[in-house]
Amino acid sequence: MTLRARPFIRSIIWVSSILFCGAVLSLAAAWLYLDPHTPSAVSFRNVQLETPLRIYAKGGELLAEFGExxxxxxxxxxxxxxxxxxxxxxxxxxxxxxxxxxxxxxxxxxxxxxxxxxxxxxxxxxxxxxxxxxxxxxxxxxxxxxxxxxxxxxxxxxxxxxxxxxxxxxxxxxxxxxxxxxxxxxxxxxxxxxxxxxxxxxxxxxxxxxxxxxxxxxxxxxxxxxxxxxxxxxxxxxxxxxxxxxxxxxxxxKQPLTARLFEPRLPNAAPYAAEWIRQQLILAFPDLYTAGYEVHTTIDARLQKAATAAVRGGLEAYDRRHGYRGAEARLDESVVAMLTIRPEETRELARESVRSIAADSELEAAAVLAADDEAAKLIITGGEQVQLTLEDVKWARPYLSVDAVGAAPLRVDQVLAPGDIVRIRKVGERWMLAQKPRIEGALVSLEPDTGRVLAMSGGYDFSLKQFNHATQAARQPGSGFKPFVYAAALANGRTPATTYLDAPLVLPGMREAYRPKNSDNKFNGPTRLRQALYRSINLVTIRVLLDIGAGNMIEYAKGFGFPVTSFPRNTQLAVGGGTMTITPMEMARAYAVFANGGYLVEPWGIDRLLNAEGTNLIHSHPPAVCHETFGEEAAVDPLIADATPALGPAEESQLTASTSGNGAADHIVAAPIGGSACLEPAVDRRIAYIMNDMLKDVVKRGTARRALSLKREDLAGKTGTTDEAADTWFNGYSPDIATTVWVGFTELEPLGKREFGATTPLPIWIDYMKVALDGVPERFNDQPEGLVNMRVGGGEFEFFLAESTPQQRPVSTESEGSDDSEVDGGSAAPVPVEDTSSIQSTDLF
Structure with a gap:
């Protein structure tokens, strides 16, 4: 090596040494600067994984998960x-x-x-x-x-x-x-x-x-x-x-790709109930979706399954009655044209098209590959090919209108064509044609004594529509509201034996005369309140409202927890129409008052909320009914004690009854964590007992006779149907379970001339209650003190409040057509009959 090269090598060594030392010093400086800002490794021993919110039924079954x-x-x-x-x-x-x-x-x-x-x-x-x-x-x-x-x-x-x-x-x-x-x-x-x-x-x-x-x-x-x-x-x-x-x-x-997306399907899924629970917690717990919370609810998994199945089955039955609306979608026509020319390639394209259709937990999407007079061949999401015969599509009469369907199909290709994307359902070992219903429904079931929500279905399929009809759909209750009119009448001195005239009634309206009518367009003459209720007679109910006064009616309704601000101030109040809107949850709560003997419970669903460490953050037990108090002297109805005395129709037309006062919510306070207080009666327990007895007649001999198939004596309830059957209801209960079912369209549409509360929601209620009451013995509420049971005309016995017991032959509340020789009941004193022509049907105030 030359002398000239040595300085160059020394320079490289010096530069390298400087760079190395600089790098070491830089790394050391970076270490000293960044190390204090770096988390401790000890924390990795207790890493809290981002765990979703999990919601469980009362038996520990997983109902839902929420989290990214x-x-x-x-x-x-x-x-x-x-x-x-x-x-x-x-x-x-x-x-x-x-x-x-x-x-x-x-x-x-x-x-x-x-x-x-x-x-x-x-x-x-x-x-x-x-x-x-x-x-x-x-x-x-x-x-x-x-x-x-x-x-x-x-x-x-x-x-x-x-x-x-x-x-x-x-x-x-x-x-x-x-x-x-x-x-x-x-x-x-x-x-x-x-x-x-x-x-x-x-x-x-x-x-x-x-x-x-x-x-x-x-x-x-x-x-x-x-x-x-x-x-x-x-x-x-x-x-x-x-x-x-x-x-x-x-x-x-060499193995092919077999992975596909498996959305979590929980065997006990309750999406509507879970969403109702989630909404109650999200504002209070910002980390709800990530911190591993567990919510233990009041939902009964067995009853929830029954509720979901009953609602889906009932809505599908309605949908089949009203005909087949055709394919849900179609394959691209270029694919359809190739089905017979290049079947293997086009089948895969068809399968991909089917996969793009919204999933359903029970109805499988399928594309029709071929169809003739005897059968159709279809391919489903997983690639399996299935066959439908005429037997599998025979229900599919074409939909013409809400009240009409076409002729039954005679050939399979009258219903299905190559390229159709349809829904099918597996029944046993065979597949059958199906379709997603347009109709919606809701079911709410709760314990009358505690308010625990046992089951909730807010619609046909949560994945298709997240709107919860059980808690969010405020709809007209129709005749389902009549029991509360009759309860108000009892609180204002009337009795189940009081007679009203079922006859034509003409009331002046704002533009033209208003002529209310009964659903069957018939008139029955003098009719007792009990009979008018189980036969759901509109004209009698309207006369009752005119008699007791709308102000008293609205005031009394507060004892059942109703949001009375929406209630109409006219005769529509009697038949649950006009501006009146009530959710299925509110109806179930109100009917629970009859079921439990006069107490207004608060519906609730959260039993415990556990954090990741297992600490209980919420233990919500609202006040409940304490049945040991039933033997005491009957309490005075707190909502009637301070109310204006009952007025005649002419006076009522001038708005003498106040609509303000203590609502039911004023009587309920939050219970301390770990226990629950006893409720005070929201309405007179004697009136609740009489109404319960009257509502049993709706099942025994009225519009809900179909419920006799359950072979129980402790069932009561009331059907409800609004104008043009836009809303249909059945509100029913036993002393242990109160359940409301609503069926209708999300946007107001008629269900059809042959659809009523007794034909559409009642079968759903029966299917659910068949499961809910399985193994539950019949139970009957104790009769409160202060009631008298007396024989009335016709040899029947009737209940009376002690202070309303008739002393002489009764007097009808209608002057014309009354038959006071037959009726051995009614008001203790005659009620004067006024000319109703001065009462406006559009405004009772």
Whole structure:
């Protein structure tokens, strides 16, 4: 070496030494600066995984999950060895050798990293060990900067000193993202294969191991080709590192992609009830979806299943009665044209089109491949081909209007054509044509004594429509409101034996005379209140309202928890029409007052709210009925004690009855955590008892006779149908369960001339109560003191309040057509009859 070269070499050595020292000093300075800002590795021993909100039935059955991340943690011992080997092989082959930073990988990737820095692209994921990735996923997020990379290195070194390799692997496998909201390998296995990680074969495990590098692009739903290529790369790395044999590699790489999206389907799902619960908590708990809360509810899983099945079955039955509306969608006509020319290729296209149709828990979407007079061939989402015969489509009379259907089909191809996308249902071993109903419905069931909500169905299918008709659909109650008019009459001195005239009534309106009528357009003459209720006679109910006064009626309705601000101030109040709107939940609560003997309970559904540590944050037990008080002297009705005395119709027309006063809510206070107080009566318990007895007659000999199929003596209730059957109801109960069913369209439409409360919602109620009352013995409320049971005309016995017991022959409240020789009941004193022509039908105030 020449002398001239030595200074040059010395210069290189000096420069290198300076650069090395500078680098060491820079790293030391960075360490000193960043280390205090880096989380402690000890915290990784208690990592709180982002766990969704889980809502459970009272028996512990899972009803729903809410959260952006689906996480199902596994212990390291439960993770298959093949999956651990696959993860280590593809992500960090020297995982068991390094201490958090893989210097060999860093040197190999240094040129690429330097290029990224020079171009301003930051650092990619190169050279990241499993420990560094764990630090990133738990602490630093997805930003790509040099500072973040250096922090990862520092924290990785700390983690390796604090945790064992097995602990690091367990945490990593449980927190990394796998796409489609799945975090952790177990959630990924259930998302893409519909089974547990321990049930997967080598090909499936390798595919999952390849996803975390790019969870959005590499998952088998978004990028099936990339997922397959990545799987084969994982298998190659496993073979190169001796984790699998040559034969295993050859066999596994030949396997096709079998992953598909498995949305979680809970066997006890109750989406409407769960959403009702969620809405009560979300404002109070901002971390509700991530902190691992568990809500234990009052929902009974067995009854919830029955409610869901009854509502769906009833709505589908209505839909079939009104005919087949045709295919839900059509394949592209270019695909239809190729069905016979290139069947294999077009079948796959047809299957893909079917997969795009909204899923349904029971109705399978299918595309018609071929159809003739005898049968049709269809393909469903999973690729299976099925056949429908004439027997399977014979119900499908064409829909003409809400009141008319066409002729029954004689050939299959009259109903189905190639290219149609339809719904089918599996019944036993065969498939049958179906369709999604347009009609909606709701069912609410609660315990009358406590207010516990036992079951709730807010519509046909939550995945199609999230609007909860059970709690949000405020609709006209129709004749279902009549019992409350009659209860107000009893509170104002009338009796079940009081007679009113069922005859034509003409009331002046704002523009023209108003002529209310009965649903059957018939008149029955003098009619007792009991008979008028079980026969649902409109004209008698209107006369009752005119008699007792609308102000008294509205005041009394507050005792049942009704939102009276929507109530009409005219004769529509008597028949649940006009501006009156009530939700099914409110109706169930109101009828529970009759079921429990006069007490207004508060519907509730949250029993316990547990945080991730198992601490109970809410223990909500509102006041309940204490039946041991039934033997005491009957309480005075608090809503009637201060009310204006009953007035004649002429006086009432001038608005003498006040509509303000103490509502039922004034009598209910929140119970302390851990216990519940006893409720005071909201209405006179004697009146509740009489109304319960009258409502039993609706079942025994009135509009709800179909409920006799349940073969019980303790059932009571009332049908309800509004004008043009836009809303149909059945509100019924036993002393143990109060259940309301509503059926109608979300937007007001008539259901049809042959649809009534007795034909549409009542069968749903029966189907549900058949399950709900199975094994529940009949029970009858104790008769309160202060009631008298006397014989009335016709040899029947009737209940009277002690202070309203007739002393002489009764006097009808109508002057014309009364037959006071037959009736042995009525008001204690004659009620004067006024000319009703001065009362406006459009405004009683």
């Amino acid at each position: 991340r689906r996480t199902i943690p596994l212990k390291i011992d439960a993770i298959p060895a093949d999956f651990i080997n696959a993860v280590v092989s593809i992500e960090d082959k020297r995982f068991y050798e390094h201490s958090g930073i893989d210097l060999v990988s860093m040197l190999n990737d240094s040129m690429a990293l330097l290029g990224n820095l020079l171009t301003g692209e930051g650092l990619g994921a190169g050279a990241s060990t499993i420990t560094m990735q764990l630090a990133r996923n738990v602490t630093f997020g997805l930003e790509r900067t040099f500072i973040r990379k250096f922090k990862e290195m520092l924290l990785a070194l700390k983690i390796e000193r604090e945790l064992s390799k097995q602990e690091i692997l367990e945490l990593y496998i449980n927190v990394v993202p796998f796409g489609k909201r799945a975090y952790g390998a177990e959630a990924a296995a259930r998302t893409y294969y519909g089974k547990s990680l321990t049930e997967l074969d080598l090909a499936e495990l390798a595919l999952l191991a390849g996803i975390p590098q790019r969870p959005t692009a590499n998952n088998p739903i978004n990028g099936p080709a990339k997922a397959l290529a990545r799987r084969d790369l994982v298998l190659l790395r496993m073979f190169e590192q001796g984790a699998i044999t040559q034969a295993q590699y050859d066999d596994t790489t």
